[in-house]
Amino acid sequence: MSDPLLTVEDLAVTFPDPDxxxxxxxxxxxxxxxxxxxxxxxxESGSGKSVTARTVLRLLDDADVSASRLAYRGEDLLxxxxxxMRAVRGDEIGMVFQDALSALNPVMTVGEQIAEVVRHHGDxxxxxxxxxxxxxxxxxxxxxxTASWRRAVELLETVGIPDPEQxxxxxxxxxxxxxxxxxMIAQALAGDPSLIIADEPTTALDVTVEAGILTELRExxxxxxxxxxxxxHDLGVVAQTCDHVTVMYSGSVMEHGPxxxxxxxxxxxxxxxxxxxxxxxxxxxxELATIPGSAxxxxxxxxxxxxxxxxxxxxxxxxxxxxxxxxxxxxxxYCHHRPHEDGGRDDxxxxxxxxx
Amino acid sequence: MAEYDGAERTLxxxxxxxxxxxxxxxxxxxxxxxxxxxxxxxLAAVFAPELAPxxxxxxxxxxxxxxxxxxxxxxxxxxxRDLLSRLMYGARISLGVSLGAVAIGGAVGVTLGLVAxxxxxxxxxxxxxxxxxxxxxxxxxxxxxxxxxxxxxxWNVVAAIAFAYIDDFARITRGEVLSIREEEFVxxxxxxxxxxxxxxxxxxxxxxxxxxxxQFTVLVAxxxxxxxxxxxxGIGVKPTTPTWGALLGxxxxxxxxxxxxxxIPGVAIIITVLGINLFGDALRDALxxxxxxxxx
Numbered sequence: 001m002s003d004p005l006l007t008v009e010d011l012a013v014t015f016p017d018p019d020x021x022x023x024x025x026x027x028x029x030x031x032x033x034x035x036x037x038x039x040x041x042x043x044e045s046g047s048g049k050s051v052t053a054r055t056v057l058r059l060l061d062d063a064d065v066s067a068s069r070l071a072y073r074g075e076d077l078l079x080x081x082x083x084x085m086r087a088v089r090g091d092e093i094g095m096v097f098q099d100a101l102s103a104l105n106p107v108m109t110v111g112e113q114i115a116e117v118v119r120h121h122g123d124x125x126x127x128x129x130x131x132x133x134x135x136x137x138x139x140x141x142x143x144x145x146t147a148s149w150r151r152a153v154e155l156l157e158t159v160g161i162p163d164p165e166q167x168x169x170x171x172x173x174x175x176x177x178x179x180x181x182x183x184m185i186a187q188a189l190a191g192d193p194s195l196i197i198a199d200e201p202t203t204a205l206d207v208t209v210e211a212g213i214l215t216e217l218r219e220x221x222x223x224x225x226x227x228x229x230x231x232x233h234d235l236g237v238v239a240q241t242c243d244h245v246t247v248m249y250s251g252s253v254m255e256h257g258p259x260x261x262x263x264x265x266x267x268x269x270x271x272x273x274x275x276x277x278x279x280x281x282x283x284x285x286x287e288l289a290t291i292p293g294s295a296x297x298x299x300x301x302x303x304x305x306x307x308x309x310x311x312x313x314x315x316x317x318x319x320x321x322x323x324x325x326x327x328x329x330x331x332x333x334y335c336h337h338r339p340h341e342d343g344g345r346d347d348x349x350x351x352x353x354x355x356x
Numbered sequence: 357m358a359e360y361d362g363a364e365r366t367l368x369x370x371x372x373x374x375x376x377x378x379x380x381x382x383x384x385x386x387x388x389x390x391x392x393x394x395x396x397x398x399l400a401a402v403f404a405p406e407l408a409p410x411x412x413x414x415x416x417x418x419x420x421x422x423x424x425x426x427x428x429x430x431x432x433x434x435x436x437r438d439l440l441s442r443l444m445y446g447a448r449i450s451l452g453v454s455l456g457a458v459a460i461g462g463a464v465g466v467t468l469g470l471v472a473x474x475x476x477x478x479x480x481x482x483x484x485x486x487x488x489x490x491x492x493x494x495x496x497x498x499x500x501x502x503x504x505x506x507x508x509x510x511w512n513v514v515a516a517i518a519f520a521y522i523d524d525f526a527r528i529t530r531g532e533v534l535s536i537r538e539e540e541f542v543x544x545x546x547x548x549x550x551x552x553x554x555x556x557x558x559x560x561x562x563x564x565x566x567x568x569x570x571q572f573t574v575l576v577a578x579x580x581x582x583x584x585x586x587x588x589x590g591i592g593v594k595p596t597t598p599t600w601g602a603l604l605g606x607x608x609x610x611x612x613x614x615x616x617x618x619x620i621p622g623v624a625i626i627i628t629v630l631g632i633n634l635f636g637d638a639l640r641d642a643l644x645x646x647x648x649x650x651x652x
Binding site: 057059083086087088089090091094095097099102103104105106107108116117120121128130133134137138184187188190191 | 539540544548553559562
């Protein structure tokens with residue numbers, strides 16, 4: 001616990017707008033990912049999950065980033081040059097995107113794309129000079145007898161692609177959606193990272209394929225001791241997969257803690273609302289629970305708690321900046337009313353239902 | 357998409373690529389036709405000394421401006437030189453100059469456009485203004501300047517034509533790159549730690565190749581005509597050297613008495629240009645893996 005793999009403290013990301021209404025996509029987010037764990041980052045669309053993840057890899061060129069701490073293995077990521085960041089990306093932190101079809105190069109075979117990463121990370125003794133890469137890309141292709149190609153095939157096998165020798169010579173459009181996602185994971189693994197950021201890796205897939213991919217991620221986590229920061233809007237995915245969860249809403253963290261604690265005893269009205277919205281055991285004709293209203297415009301966010309316009313418990317106090325309450329060593333919530341003054345967590349669970 | 361059988365499953369990427377290429381060439385009449393023409397003309401040019409029935413410079417005043425005969429299938433010119441032999445030797449200059457000039461202009465232009473489009477901002481502005489300047493230059497003046505300074509030579513012709521085509525390639529490449537660099541796979545490539553050079557040449561350029569290839573074939577055709585223009589104006593290669601453009605120019609005044617002197621080199625140019633264009637079209641389709649489609 002003493003030295004987390006990834007530490008983000010008080011991260012703020014703003015996209016400047018020449019017309020004056022800057023978009024504050026992320027506002028005061030803190031989270032930490034321990035080595036070897038799966039950490040869920042949950043939130044609805046526009047809550048700043050992906051921006052947070054991409055900021056960690058410094059992939060956003062046009063954003064103003066500030067943080068009191070953004071550290072990987074204790075090294076400050078914001079202080080690194082672009083060249084130093086290249087060594088971090090892939091080698092230390094891999095990334096899996098939501099839409100594998102657009103995140104894979106359509107004119108290169110998948111084996112070629114993985115082999116290239118293997119070569120660039122220097123795991124094999126093959127030239128990566130511009131000329132030799134050009135020759136491979138435009139003339140010969142990567143020879144099947146090279147170490148980088150064999151490693152690519154091996155990685156495809158690791159992520160559970162059947163017949164990897166054959167698949168390696170195919171193009172992304174020739175693979176199924178689930179296989180493409182596995183290729184992305186193989187590519188992320190090619191640099192032997194300690195952390196993989198998976199940005200909605202299963203959103204574009206159907207449920208059975210999704211289950212396969214999630215199982216794969218859990219196994220990788222166990223087999224290779226890779227930590228995974230899993231970005232999702234699906235609480236079902238979180239419940240199945242994650243050790244810890246951070247719940248985001250409109251650019252801020254609402255609550256974070258161990259998955260079990262969050263699901264057993266949610267301590268923030270927003271988390272409660274989310275959990276209540278899961279259509280578990282609903283019968284046809286039942287009205288599904290929702291949270292009334294919609295998320296605030298990130299260009300014009302009210303001061304204080306961003307959830308207060310939709311919160312059943314909101315009071316005047318909610319316009320003040322968010323306080324942090326520790327419910328346990330790991331379980332923290334950011335709400336003016338939680339925990340209730342007169343009781344502990346039990347009281348939270350019996351709090352009155354919001355009017356619909 | 358190609359069908360795979362057991363034996364082919366063990367093939368490597370390299371042979372796989374060659375196989376696809378062969379298949380495309382065989383299955384596409386444009387490719388077969390275009391490639392046959394181009395290869396035939398290139399062979400005729402390369403082996404001109406062995407194949408040509410006469411010395412292209414040998415004059416025979418007994419048969420000046422003779423039409424096609426058994427001894428001279430394409431007839432003779434006004435000095436009694438064998439037209440077929442001159443065409444074959446002329447192909448060496450015409451094909452060499454046009455392919456060489458477009459290759460050089462293409463290499464420079466594509467690199468400029470790639471760098472400008474990929475980096476954007478002031479790099480883009482600077483490079484593209486430079487390209488605008490190139491574009492604003494009348495290339496004929498450049499050719500005349502080169503000849504005036506360095507004298508008449510094949511290399512100056514190549515340089516002048518290459519110079520004229522840099523801006524075409526730069527613009528087309530930049531336009532493609534501008535849209536490709538926004539694709540997610542480019543960010544994914546940054547994400548696995550590739551540097552800008554690797555992303556530009558390994559990830560972006562292969563996706564921009566289709567229009568560049570088309571441009572290449574179109575410009576090879578134009579370069580052949582440009583070489584003719586320069587020869588016609590007398591600032592091309594040395595006047596006695598046979599090139600297709602020069603042959604055409606020499607026959608121009610005699611079109612009513614001896615049409616074959618100008619028409620036959622003209623037809624040679626047309627057929628070559630047609631062959632290159634057809635092959636280019638087929639090549640573009642063969643290289644574009646997305647065009648081939650396929651089922652997941």
